Amino acid sequence: MTISSRSLLRRLQSEQKAMTATLARYVELESPSGAPEPIAALVAEIAKDFAAIGGRVRLHRMKGHGPALQVDFSGPRRSPRLLLLGHVDTVYPLGTLRTMPWREKAGKLNGPGTFDMKAGIVQALYALRALLAEGPLPCNVRMLLVPDEEIGSPASQPLTEKLALQADAVLVLEPAAGEEGACKTSRKGVGRYTLRITGRASHAGLDFERGASAIVEAARQVEAIHALCQPQKGLTLNPGLITGGTRPNVVAEHAEIVVDLRFFSAAQAKRADAALHRLRPHDPRCKLELTGSVERWAFERSPATVRLYRVAQKAARGVGFELAEKAVGGGSDGNLTAALGIPTLDGLGGVGDGAHAPHEFVFARELPRRAAMLAGVITALAAGEGLARG
Numbered sequence: 027m028t029i030s031s032r033s034l035l036r037r038l039q040s041e042q043k044a045m046t047a048t049l050a051r052y053v054e055l056e057s058p059s060g061a062p063e064p065i066a067a068l069v070a071e072i073a074k075d076f077a078a079i080g081g082r083v084r085l086h087r088m089k090g091h092g093p094a095l096q097v098d099f100s101g102p103r104r105s106p107r108l109l110l111l112g113h114v115d116t117v118y119p120l121g122t123l124r125t126m127p128w129r130e131k132a133g134k135l136n137g138p139g140t141f142d143m144k145a146g147i148v149q150a151l152y153a154l155r156a157l158l159a160e161g162p163l164p165c166n167v168r169m170l171l172v173p174d175e176e177i178g179s180p181a182s183q184p185l186t187e188k189l190a191l192q193a194d195a196v197l198v199l200e201p202a203a204g205e206e207g208a209c210k211t212s213r214k215g216v217g218r219y220t221l222r223i224t225g226r227a228s229h230a231g232l233d234f235e236r237g238a239s240a241i242v243e244a245a246r247q248v249e250a251i252h253a254l255c256q257p258q259k260g261l262t263l264n265p266g267l268i269t270g271g272t273r274p275n276v277v278a279e280h281a282e283i284v285v286d287l288r289f290f291s292a293a294q295a296k297r298a299d300a301a302l303h304r305l306r307p308h309d310p311r312c313k314l315e316l317t318g319s320v321e322r323w324a325f326e327r328s329p330a331t332v333r334l335y336r337v338a339q340k341a342a343r344g345v346g347f348e349l350a351e352k353a354v355g356g357g358s359d360g361n362l363t364a365a366l367g368i369p370t371l372d373g374l375g376g377v378g379d380g381a382h383a384p385h386e387f388v389f390a391r392e393l394p395r396r397a398a399m400l401a402g403v404i405t406a407l408a409a410g411e412g413l414a415r416g
């Protein structure tokens with residue numbers, strides 16, 4: 027028997043106050059990355075809540091970071107295995123609550139880590155609780171919350187990868203994109219390049235024409251680099267740093283351009299890389315030397331991710347809203363799991379704004395709706411929708 031998404035939504039809406047209170051409790055336990063004891067205190071609180079609804083809790087010690095929290099709920103044998111992924115750490119140092127206290131005002135819940143990403147944890151808790159109120163879960167659900175995502179997951183990455191490889195799909199509880207609450211189906215990759223230009227120095231007054239200005243050459247190269255951008259396709263090359271020359275009265279011998287490359291696909295990155303290597307000096311007396319490469323590959327919008335998105339879109343419609351998808355520049359642990367080829371959908375957490383900023387908030391009314399959507403996604407995936415299995 028399927029559970030009506032409308033009745034789940036009504037149930038969760040009646041719990042909006044309780045969800046808000048749970049979020050307040052999590053926010054008031056500050057949890058900056060690299061603070062093992064505060065992180066452990068928050069993890070203990072979250073573990074208690076998940077244990078209370080029947081989850082089997084396991085802590086993974088991570089030296090210098092506080093524990094990662096794993097919670098397991100069993101479904102029927104051979105049913106899909108889902109991994110809900112998130113983090114308990116925030117970017118705010120201890121004591122931030124003094125200047126940025128928990129506040130509820132005009133439907134907004136403000137405080138450090140509300141949006142990124144304690145609301146996502148609360149939504150997962152209440153989504154599972156609502157499903158469990160109807161009976162055993164329809165599939166195996168595991169949640170992993172890591173303590174070090176905001177500093178690049180140095181300690182937890184192997185655990186995330188290990189658990190992702192045991193899952194049929196990964197649902198990332200990170201904040202939604204924009205106030206319309208879009209989920210994230212792709213994330214840009216990054217490259218960094220340096221173009222060094224060597225010209226010929228001379229006296230700007232006596233010997234101007236004997237010089238070959240590296241700065242003039244650099245200006246022409248900047249134009250050539252800029253011409254490679256296709257911002258409408260997500261490909262950008264930003265010559266964000268330029269240096270060169272020694273004095274105004276010397277024709278510059280050296281100049282340097284540092285370029286930040288952003289892209290959505292490996293193909294784009296390879297084309298941009300090749301084009302940068304094809305740059306030739308405008309003035310044949312100048313020499314160009316290019317160094318650098320792609321540093322982080324993109325979380326591409328794969329067919330598996332799109333299938334998950336369709337499932338989430340349907341679940342959202344079931345509870346009365348249209349779920350958009352968005353490509354974003356910033357990253358999460360979702361791209362570790364996507365890079366392993368595990369179907370991954372990101373941005374299923376809270377709806378709000380101001381991640382990492384003093385005005386960080388989530389909308390209170392979105393908590394029940396997003397939890398209902400997550401419950402709907404879990405139910406649909408359990409029924410085999412959206413997963414290419416076998």
Ligand SMILES: [Zn+2]
Binds near residue numbers: 113
């Ligand atoms: Zn986050």
